[in-house]
Amino acid sequence: MQHQVQIEELTPEAFAPYGKVIDLPAGAPSKSGDGWDCWSYIQMLDASVPLGFGLVVTRRREPVVDAMERHVSREELLLTFDREIIQPVARCADIDDPDERPDPATVKCFRIKPGQAVVIGRGVWHSPAYAAADDARYLFGIEKKPDKFGDEMVHPWVNFQSGDTIRFG
Numbered sequence: 585m586q587h588q589v590q591i592e593e594l595t596p597e598a599f600a601p602y603g604k605v606i607d608l609p610a611g612a613p614s615k616s617g618d619g620w621d622c623w624s625y626i627q628m629l630d631a632s633v634p635l636g637f638g639l640v641v642t643r644r645r646e647p648v649v650d651a652m653e654r655h656v657s658r659e660e661l662l663l664t665f666d667r668e669i670i671q672p673v674a675r676c677a678d679i680d681d682p683d684e685r686p687d688p689a690t691v692k693c694f695r696i697k698p699g700q701a702v703v704i705g706r707g708v709w710h711s712p713a714y715a716a717a718d719d720a721r722y723l724f725g726i727e728k729k730p731d732k733f734g735d736e737m738v739h740p741w742v743n744f745q746s747g748d749t750i751r752f753g
């Protein structure tokens with residue numbers, strides 16, 4: 585079965601079941617200077633070892649998702665460099681279940697604009713992000729350590745329950 589999912593704007597409330605949002609705060613900066621304002625700390629990422637960074641070039645393609653991965657031991661920072669991207673995510677039901685499959689009923693697809701970022705929560709299912717329109721480059725940062733269920737494998741992808749797929753748009 586294919587599920588149709590609408591693209592959602594990124595807000596802390598909507599993204600809360602999947603992680604944390606980083607965006608320009610509405611409140612006053614914590615420090616300012618000549619021509620600059622700074623807000624800190626606007627978000628936190630739990631880490632006990634150094635972060636490794638990965639860069640993804642994501643090209644225009646069919647907006648269909650059939651599998652996701654997850655990192656049960658680590659949070660993941662993700663932000664686009666240049667263009668809008670769409671990040672599909674699905675809820676983690678049981679972080680201790682090595683046989684869990686992503687539930688298509690919990691999938692949301694968030695638009696992430698340049699200037700915004702997310703911290704994907706531990707165990708939250710996610711596919712590679714998609715280009716919203718034109719090809720885009722995005723960065724992710726994650727602790728450089730093995731995950732509990734071995735998601736450092738070259739092929740960590742897990743199909744949705746019942747072999748379902750998601751089409752977003």
Ligand SMILES: NC(=O)N[C@@H](O)C(=O)O
Binds near residue numbers: 660662710712713
């Ligand atoms: N988010 C993404 O595209 N990739 C990472 O989750 C990864 O572990 O490769």
